[in-house]
Amino acid sequence: MSFHSLAGLGWSARFARQLTGDETPARISAIHRDRIEAFSPQGPLTLRCADTGLLAVGDWVVHDGARVTRCLDRATAVHRRAAGQPARDQLIAANVDTLAIVTSCNADFNAARLERYLAVALAAGALPLVVLTKADLVPDAESWRRQAERLSPLLTALAVDATDPEDVARLAPWCRDGQTLALVGSSGVGKTTLQNALTGDAAATQGIREDDAKGRHTTTARALRPTRFGGWLIDTPGMRELGLAGAAEGIDTLFEDVADLAARCRFADCRHEAEPGCAVQAALAEGRLDPGRLARWEKLKREDRHNSESLHQAHDRQRRTDRLYDQGRARSAAKRRGWD
Numbered sequence: 001m002s003f004h005s006l007a008g009l010g011w012s013a014r015f016a017r018q019l020t021g022d023e024t025p026a027r028i029s030a031i032h033r034d035r036i037e038a039f040s041p042q043g044p045l046t047l048r049c050a051d052t053g054l055l056a057v058g059d060w061v062v063h064d065g066a067r068v069t070r071c072l073d074r075a076t077a078v079h080r081r082a083a084g085q086p087a088r089d090q091l092i093a094a095n096v097d098t099l100a101i102v103t104s105c106n107a108d109f110n111a112a113r114l115e116r117y118l119a120v121a122l123a124a125g126a127l128p129l130v131v132l133t134k135a136d137l138v139p140d141a142e143s144w145r146r147q148a149e150r151l152s153p154l155l156t157a158l159a160v161d162a163t164d165p166e167d168v169a170r171l172a173p174w175c176r177d178g179q180t181l182a183l184v185g186s187s188g189v190g191k192t193t194l195q196n197a198l199t200g201d202a203a204a205t206q207g208i209r210e211d212d213a214k215g216r217h218t219t220t221a222r223a224l225r226p227t228r229f230g231g232w233l234i235d236t237p238g239m240r241e242l243g244l245a246g247a248a249e250g251i252d253t254l255f256e257d258v259a260d261l262a263a264r265c266r267f268a269d270c271r272h273e274a275e276p277g278c279a280v281q282a283a284l285a286e287g288r289l290d291p292g293r294l295a296r297w298e299k300l301k302r303e304d305r306h307n308s309e310s311l312h313q314a315h316d317r318q319r320r321t322d323r324l325y326d327q328g329r330a331r332s333a334a335k336r337r338g339w340d
């Protein structure tokens, strides 16, 4: 059994302020249909919870020893647009301090994809870190790293050999002393290898079959795991592939220069094509704005708008279905009343 102090679990003044009286907090490490697992200064706990759908791994909850009584406001929240029809907005991890975007120093490196994940990190409120794996397989890892850092002044980039635990230890500052790190990135870039090196625990990444809230089988890993450095790693299946939705603010933070220009166009709904008074076109013409960067900003905005709209449409559709269903039930109830 492992014991951690509250601070060691990532507790901070932000959460302390939300407690009243002698409430006891715990941090969610895994979520099941009707119960959660959590770490607490008293050791690991299993707590019953009626509505686990509202919780995420990494959340701080208050409990009475047997059940969850409430969830504390989050410091950060990573969302994604869940695949499938209808599209759903899904909370996949809470209180992640740093979101590491994992890519490799070769085939996988793609500026547009990195920017997409960066927007997700910023929208979540997490610090973005780019980890370039397979540094041992290229002669110029440092140039890849610099290329990544040029994408935004908000990020730090590291090039590592994920298969070398000593090299991976350079990630310690982001997952020590109660700090929580989560990894995102395409398949095959080395996330599992990195996670194993960070936790020193190869077996734990092996997925275990579980029933999720809808009774389907999903593969869940042990989701909040201690790292070798005194901090935490969040690995949930949803972390792997993040669809962009509701990330408009994150996109504008990442492309602050372009967003600032766009805000100075004469027309609020300027499409930055041939409108008079377009500050974006003016900057392009004067060479102050890279056309590639503008194109990537527009593409991300479109994708986010499209996904956010389809989420709204899905919500609307669901509301209409619910309403029809309620009306139907009301009608049959009325009929039944008529009969007896």
Ligand SMILES: Nc1nc2c(ncn2[C@@H]2O[C@H](COP(=O)(O)OP(=O)(O)OP(=O)(O)O)[C@@H](O)[C@H]2O)c(=O)[nH]1
Residues within 6 Å of the ligand: 133, 134, 135, 136, 137, 160, 161, 162, 163, 186, 187, 188, 189, 190, 191, 192, 193, 194, 240
């Ligand atoms: N030489 C070298 N090989 C690496 C490095 N990182 C990952 N690999 C190898 O690349 C392959 C894929 O790594 P994984 O850790 O399974 O990748 P992943 O991102 O977890 O992929 P999924 O499980 O599909 O999401 C494995 O064979 C690793 O050993 C690295 O930095 N250097």
Ligand SMILES: [Zn+2]
Residues within 6 Å of the ligand: 262, 265, 266, 270, 271, 272, 273, 275, 277, 278, 279, 280, 281
């Ligand atoms: Zn414009």
